[in-house]
Amino acid sequence: SQKIEQNSEALNIQEGKTATLTCNYTNYSPAYLQWYRQDPGRGPVFLLLIRENEKEKRKERLKVTFDTTLKQSLFHITASQPADSATYLCALRNNDMRFGAGTRLTVKP
């Protein structure tokens, strides 16, 4: 069966450090992978999309890698800030869009 696994339920880091979140998938052959951010009581918000032929994508302090051989994406937030504290979700599209369970990131001042 198809699975999307984000291997950390929660990640706590110190302000200024780099946060690295992992997304692994099985039984998908995605053309692209996406990352979303969700704050408590709010809907998810799209952050980044990376295509299968792209190894790396950057947007300001965010960096995403996509390894279709390992079936894994890494999501990095550099120079993290307390405002980055949220749950981060990876998503894959087959017919519809499916999400991982998310990793709750807490950045401590």
Added chain:
Amino acid sequence: NAGVMQNPRHLVRRRGQEARLRCSPMKGHSHVYWYRQLPEEGLKFMVYLQKENIIDESGMPKERFSAEFPKEGPSILRIQQVVRGDSAAYFCASSPSRDGNTIYFGEGSWLTVV
């Protein structure tokens, strides 16, 4: 340029009543997705609809739940004879097409069954 609009934001129902959740997609979007999120859990796909068609309802419980997206008006997620286990946040998202890369979420409808 309004985003995805969901209403009501909060709904309280007694066991056995019906809950109707509405979703107006972004302007120009003809594809709608419904997800359920239980406290401290991830988003669970329920149903994917295009105007007047259900594309994929593989995540929808077989009984009591139904969804529609009529030619005119919002998409509706209907839960009949609600039970306490239906208490959750229900999120709607939309995209402009079937191959739309990104889907855009509303702020959710929180259903509480008492």
